[in-house]
Amino acid sequence: MSPTCCNRLSTSPNVRGKTLSGQKWVYVGDRDHPFDIFDFWRDHSASGIDDFLQAHGYRGHLNADAHNLYDHFFVSGDIFKGGCWSHYRRHLFDARKMIRHVLT
Numbered sequence: 001m002s003p004t005c006c007n008r009l010s011t012s013p014n015v016r017g018k019t020l021s022g023q024k025w026v027y028v029g030d031r032d033h034p035f036d037i038f039d040f041w042r043d044h045s046a047s048g049i050d051d052f053l054q055a056h057g058y059r060g061h062l063n064a065d066a067h068n069l070y071d072h073f074f075v076s077g078d079i080f081k082g083g084c085w086s087h088y089r090r091h092l093f094d095a096r097k098m099i100r101h102v103l104t
Contacts, residue, residue, distance in 0.1 A: 025049050
């Protein structure tokens with residue numbers, strides 16, 4: 001398995017006769033271990049990502065957003081947190097606007 005795994009959590013409707021709400025987990029590997037996995041779970045807990053990472057005995061870097069459902073992965077030190085660049089970038093742009101406003 002890849003030493004770095006990127007993960008994206010998004011709410012997604014599942015249409016099969018009726019609409020169900022749930023979480024879609026997207027896992028992306030790296031150049032040496034290429035994979036793209038899309039996994040849908042009906043609840044809004046961490047059980048989907050828990051099952052996937054534990055089943056594969058994952059250790060390495062997990063690039064994920066700051067949602068608190070990821071926190072338990074980083075306690076043991078086997079999985080290292082990599083922040084979400086989109087969220088990071090957004091805060092940089094917000095800070096830049098605030099600094100410009102304060103300086104003018």
